[in-house]
Amino acid sequence: MPKERLILLSDCQSFYASVEKAAHPEYKDKPVAVGDPARMNGIVLAACPMAKARGVTTASRVGEALAKCPELIVIRPRMGTYIKVSLLISQIYHSYTDLVEPFSIDEQFLDVTGSLSCFGEDVPGIIRSIQEHVLLSTGVWTRVGIGPTKILAKMANNFAKKQKDGIFRLDYDNIGQVLWPLPVHDMFMVANRMARNFYHMGITTIGDIARMELGEFKQRMRTTMGKQSDIQAEYYWQTARGIDPSPVVTGMRHQVKSVGHGKALRWNLYTRLPEIEVVLLELVIEVCQRARRYRYMGAVVSIAVSETDGHKSNSYTRQMTLPEPSALTHEVAAAAYRLFVDNWTGMPLSRLAISISQLSDDRVMQLTLFEDRVRTYNRERAVDQIKTRYGSRALIRASSLLESAVALERAEQIGGHYK
C-alpha cells in the first residue's frame, strides 16, 4: 500500500497586518489595520489580533473600525510588498519540500511526505520548525492544518486557527467527531446559495452528507438541482469524507513567459464564424484554466491563425493589450474573438492558437477590490478544482457538445496538452 501522504496547509495570520507590524516595530503594542486611511468608507483588508480583539473585523469599513477602536492605526496597503513576502515564504517552504503550491496570497499547500525522514518522522517537529523559520524571517505567524489529502489539510486549518500552537490534524480517525457535526455552510466550497440548497434538501451538517451513500446523495441533489448535478454531488460527498486525490502541484512561476494553446483543425469544418467561435472559446478555457493553475494572469492576448481554401494558405498572428491583466475566461475570450473577427479573411481555418503573455501574479487581482471580478475569478477556480479532481470531462460548456467542438476529443488524450 502506498504510504499515506502528509499534506500541510499553512496560513499566515492576519497577513498584511502582520507584514506591516514587522515593518513598523513602533506599532508593536498597538492595534493595526490595513486599509486606506483617506477613505472612511474603504474596506479593512486585514487587522492584527490586537485590533480584532477590539472589534475590528476584516471587510468592515475603515470608518466603522475607527469608531469601535479610535486608537487604531490604519496603514495604506502595499501590495507589492505583500507579494514579495509571500514569495519569500514560498522559498522558505521550498527548503522543506519541493512540493509547494500557493493557494492564495497567504495560504500554501506543502506535501512533506518525503521530507519527514529528515526530521526523525517527527510531524510536530517539522511544523514547529517551519513556523519558527517563517516567523523569524518575516515576522508572520503561520497556522498549519495537517491531513492525508489537500482537502483535509485545508479544513484542518480552520481548527488550527483556534489552537494555541496553531497546529491541527484532521484525518480519517477524527473526521467524524470533529468535522461532521459542523453546519454544512462551514464545508469547503459551500457558499450561501449551495448552503440554501442543502437546507432545502434537509441537510444541515457536513455529516449529513458524509453518512449518506453516494447514490442516495446524488439522487437527492438531482431532485433539488436537476440531472446535471451529479458531478457536484460527487465533489461535495468526497469533500465531506475528506477524499481528494489531487496532488500538490508546484507552479512554474519563474520560467514561463506565456501560456498558450493551439489546435490543428480539419479546415473543411471551420468555415463559418459560429463553428470557429466554439473552438476559440474552448482554447481560451484551456489557456485560462492553465494560467490560473499556475497563478498567472496575462496583460496581452494573442491569436495565431492559419487559413486555407485548399489552394491558397495564409497565416498571421495578432495581439492586443487588455484593459487589465486577466485569466478570466470571458475577458480573454472577448479579446480573442475581437482579434479574430477584425482580421479573418473569411477562408476556412486549418489552425487556431490562443495565448496570453506579459504574465503577472494573479494574486494582485485578488487584492484589488473589484468584487465582481474576484467573484468571477473564484467561481472559475471552483470549476478548475472540480476538473483537477475529476478530469477535464467533468464540466464542459454546452457549446462543446456541438459537432465542431474539440474539447471532448481532447479531454480523452491524456497528458498530451500540458507539457
Ligand SMILES: [Mg+2]
Ligand atoms: Mg490568513
